[in-house]
Structure formats: C-alpha cells, structure tokens
Amino acid sequence: MKNRKDLIHQTAQNLFRQNGYAATSMRDLAEGVGIEAASLYSHIKSKEEILQYICFKMADEFFEGLEEIETSDFAPEKKLYAAIKKHLEVIANNRDAAAVFFHDWRHLSEPFLSDFRQMRRRYENSFRHIINEGMESGIFKKGDTKFIVLTIFSAMNWTYDWYNPKKKLNADDLANDLCSIIMNGLKK
Amino acid sequence: MKNRKDLIHQTAQNLFRQNGYAATSMRDLAEGVGIEAASLYSHIKSKEEILQYICFKMADEFFEGLEEIETSDFAPEKKLYAAIKKHLEVIANNRDAAAVFFHDWRHLSEPFLSDFRQMRRRYENSFRHIINEGMESGIFKKGDTKFIVLTIFSAMNWTYDWYNPKKKLNADDLANDLCSIIMNGLKK
DNA sequence: CCTACCGATCGGTAGG
DNA sequence: CCTACCGATCGGTAGG
Numbered sequence: 001m002k003n004r005k006d007l008i009h010q011t012a013q014n015l016f017r018q019n020g021y022a023a024t025s026m027r028d029l030a031e032g033v034g035i036e037a038a039s040l041y042s043h044i045k046s047k048e049e050i051l052q053y054i055c056f057k058m059a060d061e062f063f064e065g066l067e068e069i070e071t072s073d074f075a076p077e078k079k080l081y082a083a084i085k086k087h088l089e090v091i092a093n094n095r096d097a098a099a100v101f102f103h104d105w106r107h108l109s110e111p112f113l114s115d116f117r118q119m120r121r122r123y124e125n126s127f128r129h130i131i132n133e134g135m136e137s138g139i140f141k142k143g144d145t146k147f148i149v150l151t152i153f154s155a156m157n158w159t160y161d162w163y164n165p166k167k168k169l170n171a172d173d174l175a176n177d178l179c180s181i182i183m184n185g186l187k188k
Numbered sequence: 189m190k191n192r193k194d195l196i197h198q199t200a201q202n203l204f205r206q207n208g209y210a211a212t213s214m215r216d217l218a219e220g221v222g223i224e225a226a227s228l229y230s231h232i233k234s235k236e237e238i239l240q241y242i243c244f245k246m247a248d249e250f251f252e253g254l255e256e257i258e259t260s261d262f263a264p265e266k267k268l269y270a271a272i273k274k275h276l277e278v279i280a281n282n283r284d285a286a287a288v289f290f291h292d293w294r295h296l297s298e299p300f301l302s303d304f305r306q307m308r309r310r311y312e313n314s315f316r317h318i319i320n321e322g323m324e325s326g327i328f329k330k331g332d333t334k335f336i337v338l339t340i341f342s343a344m345n346w347t348y349d350w351y352n353p354k355k356k357l358n359a360d361d362l363a364n365d366l367c368s369i370i371m372n373g374l375k376k
Numbered sequence: 377c378c379t380a381c382c383g384a385t386c387g388g389t390a391g392g
Numbered sequence: 393c394c395t396a397c398c399g400a401t402c403g404g405t406a407g408g
Contacts, residue, residue, distance in 0.1 A: 004393095022211035023295065026387060038388080039393045047387065077375070103291065107211065131374075140374045144365070147357075151369055154346030155339050162338055169335075177332070181339055185373030186319075186328045187265070214403060226404080227377045235403065 005043045008033055012050045013096035021051055021104035051104060052112055058101040059119050061090045070126050076134030077183070083130060084156060084182075085175035091160050092171040098160040124149055152182060193231045196221055200238045201284035209239055209292035239292060240300055246289040247307050249278045258314050264322030265371070271318060272344060272370075273363035279348050280359040286348040312337055340370060 011032040015024045026047055030037040044050055069082045091098045105116050127149045134140035155178060163174060199220040203212045214235055218225040232238055257270045279286045293304050315337045322328035343366060351362060 020208060020210055020294070022208055025385075027385085036394060038390095038395080038397095041388070042393065106208070134374070139376065141376050143374075147365055148369065148374065150346070150350055151343050151366065154343045156342075157346070158338070158342030177335055178339065181336065181373070182369065183373045183375050185369065185371045186322070186331075186336065187371050188327065188329050213401075215401085224378060226379080226381095226406095229404070230377065 004033075008040060008043055009050060009053060010096075013054060013100055016051070016054070016104060017096045017099040021100065021107050048107070048109060051100070051107060054097050054100050055105050055108060055112075055116055058090070058094060058097050059116070059123075061094065062087065062123060063119075066123070066126055070129060075139065076130055076137055077139050079130045080127075080134065080183075081175070081179050083127060084152070084179055085172065087156050088159060088175045088178065089171045091156070092163060092165050092174070095160050095163070098157075102157055102160065124153070127152065155182065192221075196228060196231055197238060197241060198284075201242060201288055204239075204242070204292060205284045205287040209288065209295050236295070236297060239288070239295060242285050242288050243293050243296060243300075243304055246278070246282060246285050247304070247311075249282065250275065250311060251307075254311070254314055258317065263327065264318055264325055265327050267318045268315075268322065268371075269363070269367050271315060272340070272367055273360065275344050276347060276363045276366065277359045279344070280351060280353050280362070283348050283351070286345075290345055290348065312341070315340065343370065 008029070012024070012029055015028055015032055018024075019028075026040055027037045030040050033040070065086055066083060069079055069086065072079065072082075074082065106113075108116055128145050131140065131145050131148055135142050135145070159174065159178075163169070165171065169177075196217070200212070200217055203216055203220055207216075214228055215225045218228055221228070253274055254271060257267055257274065260267065260270075262270065294301075296304055316333050319328065319333050319336055323330050323333070347362065347366075351357070353359065357365075
C-alpha cells in the first residue's frame with residue numbers, strides 16, 4: 001500500500017462489495033481507513049469518483065489483452081478458451097472490485113453510465129465474434145450467438161461470488177472446468 | 189391490482205430493481221404509488237418488511253414443485269431439465285422480484301438473513317442431489333458437483349437481467365436452450 | 377390518507 | 393488531516 005489514496009480505494013472496494021455502494025457512507029469508509037470523514041476529501045473529490053475509478057479500472061483490465069486474442073490466428077475454440085481464462089483471471093485477481101463492477105455500475109451518473117454501457121457492449125461483441133467464427137468454421141453448433149454469449153458471461157461473472165483462490169481451485173483450473181462444461185456439456 | 193398493499197409491493201419491486209433497495213427512499217416509493225410517504229405506513233410496517241416479503245415470497249415460488257421433481261421417478265437428466273425449467277419460469281414470471289431477490293437479500297436484518305441463507309443452501313442441495321444421481325447412474329460425467337451446480341445457477345440467475353418474455357423466446361425455449369448448452373456443450 | 381414534524385444521518389465544505 | 397458545521401434527506405411517528 002504505497003499511499004492513502006490506494007488505501008481509500010481498497011477499503012472502498014471491500015465495503016462496497018459487502019454492503020453495496022449506496023448503503024456505504026463516507027463515514028463508514030473513513031472509519032475503515034482510520035481517519036475522519038472530512039479528511040477523505042483531501043484525497044478524493046467525491047464518493048462517486050471512487051465508483052468511477054473502480055468501474056473503469058476493471059473495464060480496462062478486462063479489455064487488456066482481449067484484442068490480441070481476438071485478432072490472433074488461434075482456432076476459435078482456443079480463442080474462446082483464452083478469452084474465458086483471461087476474464088476469469090481478472091475476476092479472481094480483483095474479487096472486491098469485480099463485485100462492485102458487476103453490481104454498482106448502475107449508480108454511475110451520466111456521462112459515465114453511457115460510457116460504461118458502451119464499453120460493455122463492445123466487450124460482449126468481441127466474444128460474439130469469436131463464437132460466430134467458431135460456428136462458421138463448423139467447430140461450434142449453430143445457435144443464437146447473443147444467447148450463448150450471455151450464458152457464458154453469466155457463468156463467468158458469478159464466480160466472484162463464490163470463487164476462493166486460496167482453495168484448491170486456481171484460476172487456470174477454473175477456466176478449464178468452466179470451458180469443459182460450456183464446450184462439452186455435462187453428458188457423457 | 190386488488191388493493192393498495194399489492195400496489196405498494198409491485199411499485200417497490202420495480203423501484204428496487206432499478207435503483208437498488210438502499211438507494212430507493214420511502215418518498216420515491218410513495219411518489220410511485222401516488223400517495224404521501226407517511227401514508228405508506230398504514231399499509232406496511234417498515235421499508236425492510238417489503239424486502240422481507242419479496243425475498244421470502246420468491247423463495248416460496250422457487251421451492252414450490254421442486255420436491256415433487258426431486259422425489260419423482262424421472263431419470264436424472266429429465267429431473268434436471270424439469271428443475272431448470274421450473275426455476276427459469278419463476279424468474280421469467282417475476283422479473284422485478286427476481287432482481288431484488290438476487291441483489292438485495294443482503295440488506296435483510298437478522299434473523300431473516302440467516303433464514304434466507306439457509307433456504308438458499310437447502311435449495312442448492314436439491315440440485316446437487318440431482319446432479320449426483322446423474323453421475324452415479326452414469327448419464328453425467330463425474331465432476332465437482334458443487335462447481336457444476338454453481339455454474340448452472342449462475343447461468344440461470346442472470347436471465348432476469350436480459351430475458352424479455354415479449355420477444356420470440358418463451359420460458360420453455362429458454363430452458364431448452366440453456367439445458368442444451370449445459371448438457372451437450374457448444375461443440376459439435 | 378394527510379399535515380406536520382422528529383432525531384439521525386447523509387455527502388460535502390470552510391478554515392486551519 | 394482535524395474540528396466544526398452546512399443544507400438536504402433519510403425512515404418513521406403523532407394526531408387527526
């Protein structure tokens with residue numbers, strides 16, 4: 001923890017995750033940091049600025065490396081695996097921030113809210129392209145790409161809620177197990 | 189809408205879904221209903237009472253019929269399909285309430301919070317039994333039952349966020365498509 | 377179902 | 393980083 005601002009952000013992520021953004025007061029945050037509420041404002045401009053930082057930092061993390069995977073010459077199946085693994089790693093490495101990212105983005109004010117929605121749509125489209133590629137190349141069954149992508153995201157995005165990297169399952173195994181279900185299903 | 193109390197609950201579900209429980213004030217709710225804030229209290233005891241009603245009503249809906257499926261003589265695959273379909277129907281028929289149920293249960297106070305967690309655990313266990321049965325009978329691949337159940341729930345529970353029953357996809361098709369991915373995977 | 381109001385708490389500022 | 397404080401809003405009550 002190199003400075004106060006980082007400590008404030010980390011404490012905020014943890015409290016927002018536990019109680020939600022709206023139900024966490026600046027006095028709660030100040031107490032967690034160990035200073036008075038008024039003192040927070042020498043480091044940050046507003047409560048929402050913290051939320052903005054968390055949401056857009058996470059978005060950056062998710063995007064980082066995705067384009068590289070998308071434009072690579074991997075086969076679609078390998079691309080999808082790599083993208084899923086990357087996504088799960090970002091969640092696993094930022095579990096508090098991921099919870100805030102998934103739950104509390106709706107409390108962003110404009111124009112941040114619109115920006116956020118647009119980034120998310122762009123991100124989902126990258127996955128759709130990979131799925132479509134796989135269908136066209138014949139490796140995936142034909143199906144409703146939008147539905148499939150939403151299902152994959154659902155399965156991935158809930159992991160922040162239960163995944164504990166300290167247990168036996170590491171992010172690589174998690175990605176493998178999830179891909180196994182998505183790719184091959186439950187049936188023998 | 190037969191009475192005021194129902195209108196209050198329905199308005200609350202809608203507002204809680206849009207803004208979250210904590211960020212919705214009793215004055216917002218009163219305005220949505222079309223009365224003064226103080227007047228709400230002739231119909232309800234407190235803000236949290238509304239949340240309790242929504243959460244436990246949804247829990248009842250989810251449980252209804254599940255035991256029948258679980259103890260039926262269906263094959264495990266058919267049981268799982270029936271349970272998933274039932275679960276998706278409950279979400280599709282109560283989309284606002286489902287959103288509140290999944291997001292805002294954490295704002296319940298004790299002892300409701302503990303009761304809620306216990307019910308959810310019991311519900312998840314029913315799904316685990318079905319999966320285990322399927323593994324023992326040889327129809328499902330062996331695997332980490334807990335992980336599989338969490339993945340299935342993840343995929344199911346995100347549908348409230350995007351599923352629109354007015355579009356072409358009805359609840360039956362949705363259950364079929366989801367089961368198809370879960371059972372058979374994406375690959376040809 | 378309303379008017380009038382309560383004490384508590386909210387996000388944030390002034391000034392040092 | 394603190395003390396002192398602001399106006400606004402919170403969930404809820406009294407009394408009719």
